[in-house]
Amino acid sequence: MFKRYLLAPGPTPVPHEALLAMAAPVLHHRTPQFAEVFRKVAAGSKVLFGTRQPVLPLASSGTGAMEAAVTNTLSAGDRVLVVSGGKFGERWAEIARAHGLEAIEIAVEWGAAVDPGQVAEALRRHRGVRAVLMQHSETSTTALHPLEAIAALTRDTDVLLIVDGITSVGVIETRMDEVGIDVLVTGSQKAIMLPPGLALIALSDKAWAAADRSTLPRYYFDLAKARASFAEDSTAYTPAISFIVGLEAVYRLIEEQGGWPAVYRRHRILAEATRRGVEAMGLRLLAPSSPSPAATGVWVPEGVDGGALTKYLRDVMGVTVAGGQGKLKGKILRLGHIGYADTFDVIVGLSAVEMALRQFGTSVVLGRGPAAAQEILLQMYQPCGGE
Amino acid sequence: MFKRYLLAPGPTPVPHEALLAMAAPVLHHRTPQFAEVFRKVAAGSKVLFGTRQPVLPLASSGTGAMEAAVTNTLSAGDRVLVVSGGKFGERWAEIARAHGLEAIEIAVEWGAAVDPGQVAEALRRHRGVRAVLMQHSETSTTALHPLEAIAALTRDTDVLLIVDGITSVGVIETRMDEVGIDVLVTGSQKAIMLPPGLALIALSDKAWAAADRSTLPRYYFDLAKARASFAEDSTAYTPAISFIVGLEAVYRLIEEQGGWPAVYRRHRILAEATRRGVEAMGLRLLAPSSPSPAATGVWVPEGVDGGALTKYLRDVMGVTVAGGQGKLKGKILRLGHIGYADTFDVIVGLSAVEMALRQFGTSVVLGRGPAAAQEILLQMYQPCGGE
Numbered sequence: 001m002f003k004r005y006l007l008a009p010g011p012t013p014v015p016h017e018a019l020l021a022m023a024a025p026v027l028h029h030r031t032p033q034f035a036e037v038f039r040k041v042a043a044g045s046k047v048l049f050g051t052r053q054p055v056l057p058l059a060s061s062g063t064g065a066m067e068a069a070v071t072n073t074l075s076a077g078d079r080v081l082v083v084s085g086g087k088f089g090e091r092w093a094e095i096a097r098a099h100g101l102e103a104i105e106i107a108v109e110w111g112a113a114v115d116p117g118q119v120a121e122a123l124r125r126h127r128g129v130r131a132v133l134m135q136h137s138e139t140s141t142t143a144l145h146p147l148e149a150i151a152a153l154t155r156d157t158d159v160l161l162i163v164d165g166i167t168s169v170g171v172i173e174t175r176m177d178e179v180g181i182d183v184l185v186t187g188s189q190k191a192i193m194l195p196p197g198l199a200l201i202a203l204s205d206k207a208w209a210a211a212d213r214s215t216l217p218r219y220y221f222d223l224a225k226a227r228a229s230f231a232e233d234s235t236a237y238t239p240a241i242s243f244i245v246g247l248e249a250v251y252r253l254i255e256e257q258g259g260w261p262a263v264y265r266r267h268r269i270l271a272e273a274t275r276r277g278v279e280a281m282g283l284r285l286l287a288p289s290s291p292s293p294a295a296t297g298v299w300v301p302e303g304v305d306g307g308a309l310t311k312y313l314r315d316v317m318g319v320t321v322a323g324g325q326g327k328l329k330g331k332i333l334r335l336g337h338i339g340y341a342d343t344f345d346v347i348v349g350l351s352a353v354e355m356a357l358r359q360f361g362t363s364v365v366l367g368r369g370p371a372a373a374q375e376i377l378l379q380m381y382q383p384c385g386g387e
Numbered sequence: 388m389f390k391r392y393l394l395a396p397g398p399t400p401v402p403h404e405a406l407l408a409m410a411a412p413v414l415h416h417r418t419p420q421f422a423e424v425f426r427k428v429a430a431g432s433k434v435l436f437g438t439r440q441p442v443l444p445l446a447s448s449g450t451g452a453m454e455a456a457v458t459n460t461l462s463a464g465d466r467v468l469v470v471s472g473g474k475f476g477e478r479w480a481e482i483a484r485a486h487g488l489e490a491i492e493i494a495v496e497w498g499a500a501v502d503p504g505q506v507a508e509a510l511r512r513h514r515g516v517r518a519v520l521m522q523h524s525e526t527s528t529t530a531l532h533p534l535e536a537i538a539a540l541t542r543d544t545d546v547l548l549i550v551d552g553i554t555s556v557g558v559i560e561t562r563m564d565e566v567g568i569d570v571l572v573t574g575s576q577k578a579i580m581l582p583p584g585l586a587l588i589a590l591s592d593k594a595w596a597a598a599d600r601s602t603l604p605r606y607y608f609d610l611a612k613a614r615a616s617f618a619e620d621s622t623a624y625t626p627a628i629s630f631i632v633g634l635e636a637v638y639r640l641i642e643e644q645g646g647w648p649a650v651y652r653r654h655r656i657l658a659e660a661t662r663r664g665v666e667a668m669g670l671r672l673l674a675p676s677s678p679s680p681a682a683t684g685v686w687v688p689e690g691v692d693g694g695a696l697t698k699y700l701r702d703v704m705g706v707t708v709a710g711g712q713g714k715l716k717g718k719i720l721r722l723g724h725i726g727y728a729d730t731f732d733v734i735v736g737l738s739a740v741e742m743a744l745r746q747f748g749t750s751v752v753l754g755r756g757p758a759a760a761q762e763i764l765l766q767m768y769q770p771c772g773g774e
Contacts (some may be wrong), residue, residue, distance in 0.1 A: 001650075003729045071611050106418065179726060193388070266388070288732060319731075342390045343742075348731040348735065353730070355764065370758070374742055374753040375753055
């Protein structure tokens with residue numbers, strides 16, 4: 001039988017507990033029954049974000065919440081810094097410019113993490129910067145940016161730190177309030193393990209104050225209105241009901257399986273196993289110095305067409321990994337290990353890539369990738385120790 | 388997340404196409420809509436069995452159909468030969484004796500296939516044998532018995548050949564009419580890829596004639612009554628409706644993916660890859676000389692408790708393989724590769740067993756099993772060639 005394995009950095013597979021919850025008859029959203037589910041989700045989301053602020057659910061994908069982050073806190077003509085080291089960094093700049101902001105891009109080599117010194121320097125050189133916009137995990141390059149070091153630059157200033165946590169929230173511990181993130185955004189199809197269609201967003205007190213001053217036009221993504229409804233266990237417009245129900249199932253499942261600390265530990269192990277595996281296969285990491293625990297990018301070997309390789313993996317072997325985006329198109333593979341991923345997803349991904357590379361005429365030695373990964377994956381079955 | 392992998396020789400995982408079909412609102416069984424589904428299933432089952440006879444669906448597990456095979460064709464006091472080389476061989480003898488038959492067991496070492504010469508010799512020595520009862524694939528030992536050679540002994544005689552095809556039908560091509568099988572039985576939770584709860588049974592003309600003479604009491608499993616209802620696209624008693632609907636989905640899925648020849652080829656490749664994998668790990672096969680393509684039995688290494696090993700695999704690693712049954716309890720593992728199984732199920736099973744054996748203190752070298760399997764599994768992605 002042709003089975004499909006979804007090993008991309010999102011969407012990730014959805015646990016059957018969540019699928020079944022989402023398939024149950026639809027609740028009406030203006031009922032006490034829904035309000036109860038909503039409250040549980042609200043409480044769970046605060047833990048996930050590490051915040052005492054309301055975490056607002058939006059019926060949109062992550063990009064909608066990214067736009068909401070901009071339109072609710074800034075105004076036309078505002079000057080912002082954008083950490084631009086991949087496709088999603090570029091997206092921040094595009095959103096900012098679409099709304100008449102002046103976006104100054106801090107260029108980072110794709111695959112590298114931004115040097116906080118570059119951000120500090122840009123803040124000094126450019127006067128009147130209102131916000132720094134960045135990814136925590138840049139999904140397109142699988143690099144992890146040094147969020148805390150950058151937050152240290154903005155925390156005690158008037159500059160807002162607006163963070164796309166789409167592939168970091170739920171993967172790495174996020175302490176929004178303590179670190180000093182002003183706007184934090186994530187999406188449902190990543191560590192939250194749901195289909196795409198729900199986004200979460202939270203604002204710091206500093207960001208809510210900025211929202212009062214912001215003059216950009218907004219309606220569907222009006223977060224002040226969302227916050228007012230949130231106080232009544234509801235949303236301003238019709239919520240994505242089945243996603244809220246699914247999210248409650250996910251939070252319960254995670255709680256039953258050791259809570260978020262176990263999830264963060266698992267992502268660390270799966271990511272390290274994947275990196276050791278691809279290195280054992282003789283492949284080079286795209287982001288060796290600051291790799292994301294959400295996904296691992298590797299350079300496709302010389303002479304192999306990365307597009308054809310990902311197509312072969314997907315259509316012939318049933319294994320969906322991500323290729324490169326933008327300037328990396330055709331040059332890399334990205335193996336996701338985010339969300340509903342475990343030991344054997346790593347083994348499947350590595351063994352599939354080995355076999356596919358063999359079919360593409362490279363001299364890969366079968367089994368080296370899985371073997372190196374297995375050594376690390378044994379940690380999945382050890383007690384957590386000091387972690 | 389704790390994911391579960393079902394790698395036993397049945398029940399096997401169920402493809403989501405079948406799960407969704409079975410989850411649809413229940414049809415009433417005395418309707419033209421159900422009759423249409425029933426006819427499609429009847430046509431598909433004839434192809435599966437390799438017969439022009441009606442293949443009767445029974446709402447029971449395989450053992451019910453085994454009992455039906457006996458109670459519909461034999462009578463108290465009848466003498467039968469039973470090929471007894473495992474737990475399911477023993478079951479034939481138990482069923483026969485429960486109904487007052489004289490069961491003469493042909494003892495076969497567990498893990499070995501019966502020598503057709505033994506059967507020929509027993510048929511000569513014991514006068515008046517009415518039937519030979521055997522497994523094609525003995526699931527408990529993962530040995531494959533030489534069905535065609537035994538059929539050659541009974542085909543042109545009055546002796547019935549009654550075959551448990553529970554882990555062979557749909558795994559190896561079955562040509563019931565051509566080979567001369569008189570009663571053939573299978574169950575839904577194996578190559579048919581459904582949950583347990585449906586059995587299929589077909590009788591040759593010789594077996595139907597024997598049914599007319601059989602005097603054993605029967606009601607629920609009265610196959611003459613089932614055949615009369617079958618002619619009207621129905622069953623004698625309430626059918627397992629959702630299973631018939633699920634079976635139609637399975638037959639359609641198999642048709643879409645290259646038909647049964649592709650299924651048989653896949654089982655051959657997965658079985659060979661599993662055998663090469665476990666041998667590369669230094670484990671000994673339980674049935675080296677005539678292995679079943681449905682599952683692979685291996686001896687647990689000296690000093691390792693097989694029961695604890697399967698429990699660890701299941702409860703800690705989420706990987707359900709089968710242990711030993713009867714006299715093999717605690718001594719073997721059985722890795723299933725039947726039904727809804729593919730390349731990566733083999734890789735998952737082998738890598739899990741390696742890691743579990745490492746946790747149990749053996750000196751297994753990680754990665755050898757998957758590597759050896761990968762070499763064979765590449766065939767999954769080659770054109771079928773002359774096969």
